[in-house]
Amino acid sequence: MLDKQQVRLSSAEEYTISVGENVSAEFRRVAAQLNSTKAFLLVDANVAKLQSGFINEMKELHEQTEVFVIPAGEPYKSAEMFHHILDFLLSHRVERNNPVYAIGGGVTGDLAGFTTSCMLRGLPLVHVPTTLLAIVDSAIGGKTGINHSAGKNLIGTFYQPKAVIAPLSTLQTLPDSEFICGFGEILKYGAIADQDILEILNGKELLELRENLNQLRAIVQRCIKVKTDIVMRDTKEAGLRMVLNYGHTFAHAIEKLAGYGALSHGQAVYIGMLAANRLSEKLGGVIRHDLIRQHISGMAVNKEVINFSAGDLTDAMMTDKKRAGNNLRFVVLKQFGRPYVEEVTSLDLVHEAWTETVQEIMDHKSAP
């Protein structure tokens, strides 16, 4: 079973996102279309190790296939690795029509996507996301990037792939924490655009969805639909696309204050969303907190990492690149499915929202 969705940005930029348990036929179809004897696989080290059968199958898609293994982890989303990959491609005499398959999670997709966009002014790119987060978020929308000492993703391009092919089978070898991480963004899609996602997850143990592929597929398809709809209308993040940042103004500050690596991006987005729900309410929104709050345990939120003050939090927000002038800009909700962007002039509201969120997490933890 293979689910497909179309992304159309212009007559020249159109591609298919395919998700399924068995994606072999789709790989062969796309490879035939790309029509190149030579191809490059840029593969996350964990995927190369745990999914060697899958990688070997991919090596057969083109006559000559060169493989570059990207060390796992955020520190390798670097300028150094960018240049290593460029050197690698050139050392194998890359030509303009040679496709690059980016196989891994967000780090691999962002790094490989950026490198591919800059090699010979852009090679054909196929995203092969192998984490839940990458499938529903980072592989869609054309954002690429590497980190700089001044911040994450500061160097990058907008670059659209020729296809996105997500093999759900790779989720089976994903560590629990990586699987759970994806639900930060999944719950966010539910909050900003499709409450049915929240209803499907209502009362569910998130980890158990890994065994229930039909239900997982249904959720993933809904998430991809939300993201592609938004991206098609606002490719370069001029306006609408900002709603995808629901919870993220909080999340970026939380990640920074907790120390990078202390919690996953998904966990930070989830906590950020709890706070954004509170802030939305203070600005007049009507929020069904229970649909998000019930997953505090499932998201494995650790209260130790959020023991900083509301003042520290807003200070950290002020240095974030998404701020507009002196005010803080937030995506907030009138209700689930009705997001809008608001510049908040009173830090008091933000402080209150955060204090209540910390209390909410503490109360939940201490519940039976």
Next chain:
Amino acid sequence: MLDKQQVRLSSAEEYTISVGENVSAEFRRVAAQLNSTKAFLLVDANVAKLQSGFINEMKELHEQTEVFVIPAGEPYKSAEMFHHILDFLLSHRVERNNPVYAIGGGVTGDLAGFTTSCMLRGLPLVHVPTTLLAIVDSAIGGKTGINHSAGKNLIGTFYQPKAVIAPLSTLQTLPDSEFICGFGEILKYGAIADQDILEILNGKELLELRENLNQLRAIVQRCIKVKTDIVMRDTKEAGLRMVLNYGHTFAHAIEKLAGYGALSHGQAVYIGMLAANRLSEKLGGVIRHDLIRQHISGMAVNKEVINFSAGDLTDAMMTDKKRAGNNLRFVVLKQFGRPYVEEVTSLDLVHEAWTETVQEIMDHKSAP
């Protein structure tokens, strides 16, 4: 007097190319539209030195302006300089809406364009070409790039500016050789698309056009029209845009064999075009050689730099990135204004074309 032409690639990518002796009002109009308190000037070192009045005027366009001077010369179109500029922008807390003005020739435009396309996934870019070659060629069309030890322009993006503003006044401080260099591409536009350009230049001393701004403006406008027409129909060099490479398969090999720096890009394109004219004829084309050949002295072609064999030339061509498989691909002409792309299987024709071209240059040099 200000000449303007529109470039429309899509509803989102549309910009104006303005050329004139006095462009101050146009700068103010564009700066007002860009609506940013902060801006960055990336300026070629020679321009910074010789056109300080002009640069000072540009510093007044926005409330806060940070200036980065790019050392002059091809060696600085490097990954190192790319990272220097990224660091510079970030050290001044660049934000997404801050425009970058790229002020200089091809090296500055390509390097600054590439860097701008990769900073925060793309800042607003204004090209301010200050050489004749940059005005008619490199500032138009959205190609950016830096060099790699494996070859020129191997790392780069397609990235469209918000505006191109060409101040013709800067041509007055250009060295003669830099001014002449522009005519390689200008004559090429005449050959592939607009024979009137060749007729206007018929019997003219190229260097004297610097004093005749009206005639120069007319020629420049015709060249920009040729290039924008082609680029609008083929932004990413999928097909048609290849005709802009007339003479370039020869030129790249000539530059390589002569040693980089031994002759200018314009001179190499000019010699390459003499050879491409010969090759076109051998494939059935009808060419008015005199309209191109008469400028051998004006282009200051030095016969010393072309003393390599026809075999060396085709060997060098075979390593060029634009080759298709094992055959050499050339743009050739049925006649002026009617280019087409041909894969040439017989190297003999190429050898003959080159031998005749060398003879043509020798004969011209030895004429009274």
